[in-house]
Amino acid sequence: MKFQRIKAIAKKEFLHVFRDPRSLGLGIAIPMLLLFLFGYALTLDVDKVPLIVWDQSNTYASRDLVSRFSGSRYFLLKRYTDNYRDIERAIDRREALIALVIPADFDRRLVAGEKVPVQAILDGSDSNTATIALGYAENAALSYSRDVMLKQSRRQGVNTAFGLLDVRPRIWFNADMISRNYIFPGLIAVIMMVIAALLTSLTVAREWETGTMEQLISTPLKGPELIIGKLIPYFTIGIIDLVLAMLVGQFAFSVPLHGSLILLVGMSLIFLTGTLSLGILISVVTKNQRLASQLALVSTMLPAFLLSGFIFPIDNMPLVIRGVTHLIVARYFVTILRGIYLKDVGLDVLGGEALFLILFTIVVLALAIGKFRKKII
């Protein structure tokens, strides 16, 4: 391996990149635009769940119960209704996600000291939102019940204070439960995964397709030199992307960086090398731009999105699929970024992930170099 030849290839590749300003612009502008858009738009918070109410009782007590819902920020009282057909239609049209049906004898039975059933009908098709909405609803009902019980027992002359259990949550790492703090680090990992693989996935294939590879083959250039030379310019773009991404997180969205910056940078560089090499590997193996692009997107976008733990917790997956996620390099980077950003943990906790990341990078780079043949078949 000669440094000079690597330099020559890197220079050629740099020129290539600079003379296609559109691709260069896309390579830098796309990740930034996406980060801004998603950082701004994406949230998992569920509030203002649209609610409709069928209050058959229409008494002071039932209106009080309804106000427990409509008064909280979690529910948005759309309107009242008076039949099931209407509830059905409202849920079908997604006008309401939850409907409360309060029975006609609500007040009477409550006063009589009975357990009064109130129906909550949910649109279960969106199970995540439904689960959260149901949680809010049950808590609203429980706190209402407790007030009723306290009032009634006072009226009965029992005046002692009741000893009640009070849940005191302490939320670590993300005290205000801002979902953006959770999403943003993962977003960096997912976007960089795809961008890096896309950047390099066509470079070698293009040389084969347009025939310029023959010229390269006729030079004393060796395989590893070509691969490394080709990596360098895209590595530079990748670093620019990552630095910009971190700046956006820090200044535009004030995502707190609790951990070590040095560790963050070090891990990012390894991740970048690994994913860029993956792109090159795809390019070397396919030698065809159409195929390479399909393969690059298919092997990075959905897997990075769905199997990295970005949104869907890996713990929930069956054992086999959890095994598969170990092949998705974004998985390690998502964990590492979240650990550094939110938890301020170091290598003692993230050591396993870091090791896998390094291993992946070495294997993929070695494969890319090994698979490259300086021969025209």
Place this chain on the structure above:
Amino acid sequence: MFERLKCMLIKEIIQALRDPRMRFILFVIPVFQTVIFGYAVNTDVRHVKTAVYDLDNSAESRELTARFVRSGYFDVTEHISNEQRVRELIDRGEVKAVLRMNLGMGALLRSGRPASLQIILDGTDSNTAGIVLNYASRIAGRYNDLLLMKQQGKNGVQPFRLGRVDLESRAWFNDNLESSNYYVPAVIANIVLIITMLLSSMAVVREKEIGTMEQIIATPITKAEFILGKTIPFVIIGFIDVAMITAVAYFWFEVPLRGSLILLFAATALFLMSTLGFGLFISTISHTQQQAMMSAFFFVFPAMLLSGFAFPIENMPETVQLLTFLNPLRYYLIIIRGIFLKGVGVDILWPEMLGLFLIGAVILSFAVQRFKKTVA
């Protein structure tokens, strides 16, 4: 006219399918992905790994722990006895929640004074943390009911009954609130979007880059025939993929398909119209396949994240919500979820179908117009 179109179709189909690796990517990988992703897309919060830090060790604290376990939402993986271990477990992500019961909790409750139950949550995943917190307060709430009954029984001159509300919840369309039913149909849409967008965005630019476009220009083929010839094979591929993946969702994952299959395919046709339209449009404005691919990604990725697939549209800022109206995937997801889970028909879904049709028609005509310029 039909003769020329037929020739064009044959050429395109041969070109798309000749490479066995391409056939693999187009027909095997989607099924494979559906199977893997179908298992992965699951946001159910059950069996939360929990550690119990019981400093009180009273009948009450043990009763509470048992109630957490019985609820099915919490899996107690460890009983810990020092503060440091709490930090360790949560740092490593080995547990998501720690229940901490301070010394004297049981005694306080027994003597009728308020006590607190501390729950320490890993807030990194704010969504899960919120749900877990809700479960915890629900369990504590039920326990409080019991305490109230007991205490008023003890204090009251004579036992009497207290009225309370019992929330009977019924989740329509998805009784057990299984999240995979919600996500699997959406995975179909995502996969089809990616495949058809990519294919069509490469379609025209490839001819330009390799130089075969000049040969095509020299033939008597018309613009419409050319565009049709480029799109129809991808429509066919798209339909085959949808059919295969739907079969996987239905037979393998047992996602209920309550609505009409015909409607599903009709909506798919409209959806393909818009994805292929966007793809062709990208193809006509790009000069190299690299540019086309980058542009396609730049369309597909936001389309996926701003579709309501994983992030609810209702919670996005107003401006972004307006933006999602331009997103064909948004409409298709509503339709496909509506058909699968709710079994609704055209009477409910027509606005979404109309939206898809309009987007498709506009973007396709744009693509045709742009194409004229590139040939000239």
